Amino acid sequence: MTLPSAVFTPHSRAFAADPYPAYEDLRAAGRAHYYEPTRQWLIPHYDDVNALLRDRRLGRTYLHRFTHEEFGRTPPPADLEPFTVLNNNGLLDLETPAHSRIRRLVAKAFTPRTVEELAPTVERLAAELITSLHADGGGDLHARVAEPLPVAVIAEMLGIPAGDRDQLRPWSAAMTGMYELNPGEGAARAAVAASEEFSGYLRELIAARRTDPGEDLISALIAVQDDGDVLSEQEMVSTCVLLLNAGHEATVNTTTLGWLALFRHPDQLRVLQDVPDRLRDGVEEMLRYDTPLQLFERWVLDDIEVGGTVIPRGSEVALLFGSANRDPARFAEPDRFDVTRPAFDNRHVSFGAGIHYCLGAPLARLELSASFGTFLRHAPGMKLLSEPRWRPNYVIRGVEELLVGW
Template identity: 45%
Template sequence: MQTHHLNINDPAFVYDPYPTLADLRENLPVFYDEVWNKIFFLRYEDIANLLRDRRLGRSITHILSRDELGWPPPNPLTRDFDHFQENHMLDNEPPKHTRLKGLMMKAFTPARVEGLRGKIQKIVNDLLDRAEDRGQMDLLTDYAEPLPVTVIAELLGVPEEDRHRLRPWSAKIVKLYELGYTDTQAKEANQAVVEFSAYIKQLADERRKKPGEDLISALVQVEEQGDKLTPDELVANCILLLNAGHEATVNGTTAGFLALSRNLEQMERAKEAAAKNQPEFFKLAVEELLRYDTPLPMFERWVLEDFDYKGIPLRRGQEVALMYASGNRDPRKFADPDRLELTRTDNFHLTFGLGIHYCIGAPLARLELQTSFQTLLKRLPSIHLATDTIEYAGGFVIRGHKAMPVAW
């Protein structure tokens, strides 16, 4: 296997990774990066196959100890963060993952998500009501961020006066999913987990005494064959819902609007569909925007047992990096993949994953994005970028923007 170093945190790469990814996808679609100690895969077929392969998983310490892996002792700076990781479904494998996901899905039902449709529309309308007369706003802080955070808060049953605390907690926690985070970021993430956990425990205690219609009340009560979520599992999975439940939507909103702004013909088609109230158009459009500029561009998996994949030796304890952003632009899968085509129908993208770890929040993210884009373009048909300079907030794994000024 060839070696190559991809500096995914290079600001120039974060700003526009697609030319580099296209070159690697054609000429070096699999390589080992000694700096990150990961094997990178860049083609759609390989990523899709490995996501479905149960010989890889999101965690490894359930089958190998830290000593066996050659890892140093746990970092005391991330003790509470590590405990959070151990108790949510995303970073666990069967049978624990199966149990946790089954319990979560009993509460996080399609009917509960569909029941949020009216609330999502009201939140979107309220956000636009506040901004409309100003003639300008920051699409990130005034629209993209408040929408999913408010929706998740509604879902969990977080009182309105406490909701301002959720986004800062989440923003600090997700820094630890980047490669090469600092000790300062580790301390801040750990403290955010401590504070967020204490808050969710308090809410859960209140819901045990006085249940409501919210998800925390449902999770407190949910049971499967005598099995319940432990207090730590309930807390960890509620935090996971906020983190995973809004990062894709926030980044998907700003990245999607940026893509439309750089493809004005497609922007005009979207505005026309919004004016004509065509929700079916936006169902397709959102899938294309999620493919075209992937909100969470890379996910990792551990190799759980030795095997060869297409002649490539994968050994237990190794880590693979699956470049969703590259797979979503693979011409072997998508016709003319670098072209934004909002009515694209053959669009089985990788953005929400595949296999047992497929994102349970995907229906909610889709509903939020469809509603937010359709309403935004209908109510503000002259909306446009108000800057020539777009900056990204940090690394590649959580690829979000610093700001996105718009005007109308």
């Protein structure tokens, strides 16, 4: 069915602040809705989202099977090339066999042990940031803790010198602006400039690590091989950029949205204060209850059917993660924020599913546990000072600031 534009208004700041009533309406109205402004099919139900994430009849790209013209699409403009080359060589936007090959190589360098060895660094960085905020009597938790922590962790992991790290967040913010629905010319120019600058920086760093390797992920990506197969320089650059962009956006916004949920549900905050062992369950509930990534796009490579609606090849589906995570068919009392909801049964889709399941999910969970755990142990009594202003972004959703105090 074609969706009335008044139901789904993603460019509205009010909608971004609370899309969940609209999701309830979408789920009640059906399983697939055509949204003319973005020419996408909206998929709001958990079972459909979960199934389509794993369905090989869909893809993040179509170029492994079709040309732009064969697929009925217009090639991206030439002036976007720095961004498209960077984006199209990252794991998130590749399909098999290229995806399988690169993920296999990257996984040899970015191992569970890599994440485990980062734990002391994450704990130290979190403690430093939180202690500073507490000593000042409060401030903007978003700018003082949520943003710098994951950037610092990923920079440490990649081996980026401390003096260069201030550039990472602006580069990432500019590039991820292109993931919003119908980004404008200003967003495109900013993304291109950031792509050129960040790619150039990483190429120089990779060259330096080739002659003087260290104990960092870039050095590991250079060294990794599988039966003689190695990552190209472009594949390494795109992998590093993806780790920053995808890895820190999720953690930044889950931190602020998680604290906002706790402030609005003080009984749940008391549970985590009284029973610290519940934090693992609590982190998964934060990811489910108010996921930072609301929508994930995929191309339809062969005709599919969703709830009796045929979605033809060449279409684009928008899988509504935020709606799927509040679907009462999957989650009991889905609109209730409950940090005691068992993690083993909290099968949210916030990290995706299938071959594009987030490679950095273990690192994100480590950072979130360290951040929330440190706040709960060493800076209890934190309070929200004012209701936050929401960013206008919808796909990657969050607040502009979170003012807290003691």
